[in-house]
Amino acid sequence: MDATPRWLTSEQQAAWDSFIRMQEKLIGRLSRRVQADSGMSASDYLVLAKLTETSGGRMRFMDLAKLVEWEKSRMSHQVRRMTERGLVDKEECPDDGRGAFIVATPAGVKAIEDAAPVHVEHVRRLFIDALSQEELDMLARISDRVLAHLERQAD
Amino acid sequence: MDATPRWLTSEQQAAWDSFIRMQEKLIGRLSRRVQADSGMSASDYLVLAKLTETSGGRMRFMDLAKLVEWEKSRMSHQVRRMTERGLVDKEECPDDGRGAFIVATPAGVKAIEDAAPVHVEHVRRLFIDALSQEELDMLARISDRVLAHLERQAD
DNA sequence: CTAGTGTAGCTGATGCATCAACTAACCGGT
DNA sequence: ACCGGTTAGTTGATGCATCAGCTACACTAG
16 A cells, blocks of 8 residues: 555656547447458457468467467357357367367458458558558557567566 | 458558557556456446546536547446446436436545556556656657547548 | 376356447427 | 427347366376
8 A cells, every 4th residue: 555656747647648548449440340341350350360371271279379369268259259150160189189270261261351451441541541651660669669568577 | 342452561560560469468458457456447447537536526427428438328338337336326317307417436436546546556567667758758649640530530 | 007287278257348229308399 | 289309328139358167188207
């Protein structure tokens, strides 16, 4: 218990508020758009994108989870839902009796091929078009600094 | 249908990827922290913060919804859950038979007073400490530009 | 070989976000 | 007075994220 918490300066507070507001509005709008246009959530999109980027369109469950930095539980639920909708399949792993391969189905491949250009257009329209290349570079640099900072800390 | 989608340049793609990764990791970690420390979600925190900033700690339902830029449905569910946990109360509105006031309960006030310093510390530790004041200013400027851009567009 | 430990992945419960559809009260014009 | 449109707020369904706890297989040491 600290009796005298160190509040943020008004500049710090302003930066945080702007960032939070921007991020919420941007992500919210983008994900609603993608969902409305393609019937896929951002999570569906991400999983299918990573899967189809891989040669063979198949990946071990945990490799996929690590790649997108998700907990195994989240991935498990996600894969189950996507399996139910026919976007991916699970296959047994011959080398490891516990293991599973996740494979994009033809329908899954088609879904992401259809969704990708639309997704890119939204990203461009909502975000890229708002900023100059210098600003984009700045933002990338700042984001990388924050990321590095986060990764240095114990979770 | 555009047969030749305009993909992003590699610099644009890099900026977007960095931003998305940063934002997910930062928001995810912060919200898990706040939840673990105070038993409140970011939404609970926001609602209580806005309510208690108001003189009287009470606000009309839709005013509150507009203030935090939420849909009424989201607010309605949120208020119901918070009512069930004793953080806020609903009161009838004398001027408008449809209307409701949302009021922070004493428990709600205490909850946010306890949570606020912890919340600030996390924001500082996870985010503010990663960046210089110049970088914070940059980020605020960039965020405001994106926000303005979003607000110019039809939803 | 077997006992212990780590790893792969699943499950159920809970809370949150969005959508569509709904009720009820208000308000302005005729 | 009443009728139609608007506003206030609720509700139920569905999908997603997190947490805690679970099974089953694999690996390693003794």
